[in-house]
Amino acid sequence: MHLQSEKKFTALSFFSGGGLLDYGMKEYFDFIWANELNPQPALCYKHNVENHIVVGDIESIIDHTPSALPEVDVAVGGPPCFDFTSNNTAGKGQQGEHGKLIWAYFNGIKLVKPKAIIFENVIGLYKKHRSTLDELLNSFRAIGYQISLGSLNAETFGVAQSRDRLFIVGIRKDLGFTFRFPQPPHVHKTVRDALSDLPAPTAVNQPILVPNHVVTWTSPTPERIHDLMLHPRNQWIGARRLQWDNVSPMIGFNIGKDGRAFLHPEEDRKITVREFLRLMGVDDSFVIPDTVKITNQYKLIGNGVAVPVARALAETLHQQLRDALSN
Numbered sequence: 001m002h003l004q005s006e007k008k009f010t011a012l013s014f015f016s017g018g019g020l021l022d023y024g025m026k027e028y029f030d031f032i033w034a035n036e037l038n039p040q041p042a043l044c045y046k047h048n049v050e051n052h053i054v055v056g057d058i059e060s061i062i063d064h065t066p067s068a069l070p071e072v073d074v075a076v077g078g079p080p081c082f083d084f085t086s087n088n089t090a091g092k093g094q095q096g097e098h099g100k101l102i103w104a105y106f107n108g109i110k111l112v113k114p115k116a117i118i119f120e121n122v123i124g125l126y127k128k129h130r131s132t133l134d135e136l137l138n139s140f141r142a143i144g145y146q147i148s149l150g151s152l153n154a155e156t157f158g159v160a161q162s163r164d165r166l167f168i169v170g171i172r173k174d175l176g177f178t179f180r181f182p183q184p185p186h187v188h189k190t191v192r193d194a195l196s197d198l199p200a201p202t203a204v205n206q207p208i209l210v211p212n213h214v215v216t217w218t219s220p221t222p223e224r225i226h227d228l229m230l231h232p233r234n235q236w237i238g239a240r241r242l243q244w245d246n247v248s249p250m251i252g253f254n255i256g257k258d259g260r261a262f263l264h265p266e267e268d269r270k271i272t273v274r275e276f277l278r279l280m281g282v283d284d285s286f287v288i289p290d291t292v293k294i295t296n297q298y299k300l301i302g303n304g305v306a307v308p309v310a311r312a313l314a315e316t317l318h319q320q321l322r323d324a325l326s327n
């Protein structure tokens with residue numbers, strides 16, 4: 001679909017990170033406001049989405065300058081998932097410093113009352129924190145939204161990574177419809193499909209052939225790599241080798257300092273930032289500026305939404321909103 005001549009709906013984004021969700025949606029929605037606490041991912045957002053991102057704490061904005069939030073058609077966001085992640089046994093849920101921010105998202109929605117909302121988080125919110133999820137869904141209903149809940153795995157949208165995420169989509173009741181999630185196209189890609197056309201990464205201080213495709217660090221140690229090669233089944237958190245003919249396992253924000261947790265399928269090195277972006281379905285025109293520290297580059301990608309999933313949600317929501325408003 002080409003939207004050049006069609007009206008785009010306006011959007012704002014909470015917890016915008018490096019902007020993967022918004023980058024995937026921006027063909028369909030015009031992001032006029034965004035917010036992120038950390039200035040480092042915000043640099044990436046500015047470079048790839050829009051320059052307007054406000055750096056600061058969302059709770060403080062809502063409490064002290066609520067009029068800063070513009071009127072928009074759609075609001076999106078993925079509050080930090082750390083306290084809801086299934087493998088985080090110490091996760092404090094909504095009592096946690098991060099977990100409580102789902103209510104900042106809710107309070108933002110209550111102020112703006114957009115036509116539609118998209119909320120993204122980990123499946124652990126459904127599996128381990130169901131009463132919190134129910135409380136959140138009922139709160140959205142109570143302020144006038146018709147709610148749809150779904151999970152989408154990036155793997156079924158042509159991304160070479162198994163990455164299942166929970167989405168809440170709310171439609172303001174006066175619009176008179178319930179959101180229907182996009183059907184996955186079931187296009188499957190392997191790590192080979194995603195990475196094999198890349199040239200060898202360049203070393204630091206050499207001319208860069210592909211942006212963000214640079215070897216910056218040799219970790220894990222040669223001893224660990226040697227052990228992995230001798231015992232290919234002996235994989236452990238901290239160094240796992242990707243398989244050419246499979247999808248990548250889920251790669252989270254805790255990919256390890258400088259991204260050392262995942263090794264290239266056959267070269268004895270960690271994956272580059274470009275390879276990680278490719279494993280999130282991000283095209284090569286998305287470039288993370290050098291002003292973002294390398295650890296933060298990996299982290300912002302691991303925090304992000306796989307771009308083809310974001311795009312499919314955006315296309316579907318755009319179409320359903322347009323149909324409802326033209327009736």
Ligand SMILES: C[S@@+](CC[C@H](N)C(=O)[O-])C[C@H]1O[C@@H](n2cnc3c(N)ncnc32)[C@H](O)[C@@H]1O
Nearest residue numbers: 015016017019020021037057058078303304305
């Ligand atoms: C899961 S990430 C969002 C990723 C984004 N949706 C994407 O696709 O790239 C959550 C973000 O919330 C930010 N954050 C955490 N606490 C915040 C706060 N109090 N105010 C605003 N942003 C916050 C984090 O720095 C992080 O970048």
